[in-house]
Amino acid sequence: MSDLIKKMNDQFNFELSSGYIYLAMAAHMKDQDMDGFAHFMSKQAEEEYEHAMKFYNFLFEIGEKAEYAEIEKPKSDYASFKEVFETAYEHEKVVSQRIRDLYKQAQEENNYEVLEFLGWFIDEQVEEEDTFRGILTRLERIGESWNGLYIFDRELAARQ
C-alpha cells in the first residue's frame, strides 16, 4: 500500500469517526429533548457513513483492501447547542483540509484516478461547511432563547 493509498484508508476511517462524533452529538441533543436537532445530527452521521463507504469501495476498486482502525470515544456532553455546532463546523474544516492534502499529494504523484475520485469530495466539503456555518449563524442569533431553539428544532426535524 503506497503512502497515498494508506492516507486514503486513513480518510476512510476518519469519515467513520466523523459519523461517530455526530452520533454522540445527536445523543447529547436527544438527552436535552431536542429531537429535531438530534435527528439532524443522525442524518449527518448517515452521510458520513456514505462518505466512508465511497472511500471503502474506491480502495477495493483499485485492488486494495480497506482496513478498519480503532475509533476514539467521542465527546458526549456540550455546554450549549452553539458549542455542538461550533465543534461540528471546526471538524468539517479539518475534513476539508485533509481532502485538500490528499488532492495535492495525488497531483504530485500524477494519480489521476485518485484525483477524479476526490473531486466529488472537494465539492461536498464546500456544502458541508456551508451547512454548519449557516446553522451556527442562526444559533448565534437565537442565543439562549428556548423559544427560538424550539422553533429551530422543528425545522431541523425535517431534514431528509
Ligand code: FEO
Ligand atoms: Fe465526510 Fe462531513 O465530511
